[in-house]
Amino acid sequence: MSDKRILDVACGSKMFWFDKNNPDVEFCDKRTLPLTEYYPNRYIEISPDTVCDFTDLPFKNDSFYLVVFDPPHLRCGDTSIMAVKYGQLKSGWQTMLTDGFNECMRVLRPNGVLVFKWSESSISLSKILPLFNSTPLFGNRRRQKGDTTHWLCFMKGNIK
Numbered sequence: 001m002s003d004k005r006i007l008d009v010a011c012g013s014k015m016f017w018f019d020k021n022n023p024d025v026e027f028c029d030k031r032t033l034p035l036t037e038y039y040p041n042r043y044i045e046i047s048p049d050t051v052c053d054f055t056d057l058p059f060k061n062d063s064f065y066l067v068v069f070d071p072p073h074l075r076c077g078d079t080s081i082m083a084v085k086y087g088q089l090k091s092g093w094q095t096m097l098t099d100g101f102n103e104c105m106r107v108l109r110p111n112g113v114l115v116f117k118w119s120e121s122s123i124s125l126s127k128i129l130p131l132f133n134s135t136p137l138f139g140n141r142r143r144q145k146g147d148t149t150h151w152l153c154f155m156k157g158n159i160k
């Protein structure tokens with residue numbers, strides 16, 4: 001249950017948020033991590049408002065105006081720095097992404113917006129979009145060389 005307007009279902013350390021304590025945002029992640037020095041003078045802390053799994057969100061249908069979905073996108077070692085920062089994809093990741101996307105849509109209000117972030121460092125976007133039962137409205141079609149990140153925008157109720 002939340003009366004906030006915005007939901008981030010996989011906030012990690014909130015790296016992309018300008019205001020990491022924005023009171024309008026329900027920050028969620030399935031893990032917590034106390035302030036940890038993961039590299040000399042580099043720190044990470046994961047401290048969500050709600051610890052939960054994005055495949056089974058503890059929120060009612062039609063709750064949020066904006067949902068942000070930035071799931072793990074890397075196949076990497078359990079103890080790697082990247083796994084600490086971003087989490088990792090394990091077997092069954094396709095089902096996890098489908099279920100996560102469907103949960104994001106369920107808790108969005110009608111006509112609400114879902115922003116999906118995907119980095120193609122391990123898996124191309126063309127393998128991800130067929131997992132979703134909605135097509136994106138728009139996203140960054142051109143990227144700088146070496147930039148693997150996509151930001152895509154979906155709307156609940158958008159006709160495929």
Ligand SMILES: C[S@@+](CC[C@H](N)C(=O)[O-])C[C@H]1O[C@@H](n2cnc3c(N)ncnc32)[C@H](O)[C@@H]1O
Pocket residue numbers: 009010011012013014015016017028029030031052053054055070071072073085086087088096
């Ligand atoms: C790519 S990172 C998010 C980075 C974040 N957007 C930022 O700005 O720092 C993905 C996050 O998803 C979390 N995660 C992985 N599986 C999850 C699940 N089933 N439910 C909720 N969070 C999950 C990981 O713990 C990790 O923190």
